Amino acid sequence: MRIYLDHNATTPLRPEVIEAMCAALRDVPGNPSSVHAEGAAARAAVETARERVAAAIGAAPETIVFTSGATESNNAAIHSALAAARPKERRTIVTTATEHPSVSEPLASLETRGWRVVRLGVDRDGLIDPDAFAAALGSDTALAAILWANNETGVVQPVRRLVELAHEHGVPVHVDATQCIGKLPVDAATLGADTLAASSHKQNGPKGVGLLYLRPGATFEPLLRGGGQERRRRGGTESVAGIVGLGVACELVRREGPARAARMAALRDRLWNGIREKIQGARRNGSATAVLANTLSVGLPGAPGDVLLAALDLDGVAVSAGAACHSGSVAPSRTLLAMGLTADEARCSLRMSVGHGVDEAQIDRVLAILPDLVARVRESAA
């Protein structure tokens, strides 16, 4: 039996999600834009999902735009914010040094086209300094883009405070909440962000679907233009079954409430306590308090993460090391480097993230094999 501890990469679908999607694929063949009964049924399925998603993140249904995933949502939010900005006056974007590539890469591209990008550093805990954030905001700032919870370390930024600060300066804020739904309370209305991106497959929904929340009343400049779908905010025929799956996944998040994250935290803490006890030199990367309930980034000096990943994989345990790149090769994590870890410390780090399907027996099994694997990897390089 495989043990899957890589829920920040993606998660298995819940059976309820699979069932709803299969039913949609089988029974809802229409195009939501069509006027006839088949179309109306498809539209109803999409709108039911929208209500469920909205309810899970404390938003009104009409604020939710379905996309192809968080990457599209992030790109679309940045695109729209800058289209609304007056480039002569506001041409600076304030962000952090530990963004996900789906934010940092579009911003780097904009930088080559004349926009100015300010990347705020993080401390050893992975947190940005709100005072430094406030100081970076000015009358020339067009957008602030912040990753709420880091995918590699799970470190959670004080976004509520950061949104307040930005709004005091009249700066709109985009929040990337891809890792958050189901792991911490997400309430879009009280958060006050202008846009918020999230995915489906990080909380047991299908891949290829995501959402973009738009603050009520805000203008929006679409990235994808086409047939006027999603209230003219995202062209393209909706992925009906995918959206239905996302809806059910969010409904489960809402129904389970804080119990879901509490269960994750118990498993994660069991894992960390065992590692700390059994493996000499193990240390935790990033804040132990401002962190997602399910994430453990751990430094194991002398044991390169990519080697340990393969050793664990061969023994049936799936984890992550650094940020996986397209080739399957692993580069030292930019996030860990930004936190002040040395290249060697960053390389000798593992990310383990728990979620649905993981139980205590699996954690204990990992704790039974990991110390020997770490010892073997350490010896081999000695």
Added chain:
Amino acid sequence: MSARVVVAMSGGVDSSVAAALMVAQGHDAIGITMHLAGDASRCCSLDDAEDARRVARTLGMPFYVAPYQDRFRSEVMEPFADAYLSGRTPIPCVACNRRFKFHYLLERARALGAERIATGHYARIDTDPETGAWRLRAAVDTVKDQSYFLFDLDQQQLARTALPLGALRKDEVRMRARALGLATAEKPESQEICFVPGGDYARVVEQIRPDAATAGEIVDEDGRVLGRHAGIHHFTVGQRRGLRLAAGERLYVTRIEPEAGRVVVGPEAALLVRTARLENVSWIAGETPEEPIRACVRVRYRHEGAEATIEPDGKDGARLRFSEPVRAIAPGQAAVFYDEDVVLGGGWICREPA
């Protein structure tokens, strides 16, 4: 459970078949592509890693990419450029084999619980029936034989290595790849150095060490200036092309003088030498012979070999005395000693003291 083995998979047909053979022999085989040079290089680039991944999938093997770009640059590419800039003609493949496949990959294999690695080199490993020591032997396919590049492996490395292609001919390897439906079956052959696409050494040297090249003189044996050159890294001993001299007779590079930045040229006869000095000599058996021994010595990869006496000199030096004069011996190349098809050892050709 069968023994775990790591197969070094470059994404070429040879290592693909090596992997297939290890699987067929019942090993618990794991494929690893070492990501060495940057993406521009032909070998071990990301496309090649994808090919290796497809083959591993066909064979049902676990597969990983191991990142070594930084170390490859500092331990292979930069020494390669520095060698050219100091008037030598390097063979980076030997250092790559020793450092990467037979050191880092062996380390990684051990970390993954595998005591052995397998590669797609054409050479054979066996044990001496008398002493029981590990031996390195030329491949059955003498055209493809790559034992030259493996001469400095030691007993421990040989003990932990399998070379499943050593007994096969290249056409048999391709046939097996086709029969197994491996994605790499029709991939073209390459004899190039992986990070020197198109064989343009000088350009690669200039990319690795920008601004290091200095122009200088081309002189004859008597020191007469015949022309100018754009940097000694453009030249290797025995070379005729690219000299651009207006002399009547055919002239060849006979010597490179890095201190003076001079390239010395002469007629073909001046390329013939009877002796050569070696450094960093190693012996596969692990012990340096006490007496001079006779062997067949190959002074470059495609060299058919020349009879010579090897006189050990000091801790790890040696002097070669050839029975017949040998043409164009280039400092930086390896001299590899053979007794029939058995590799005895080898060393690095260095400049004769002035």
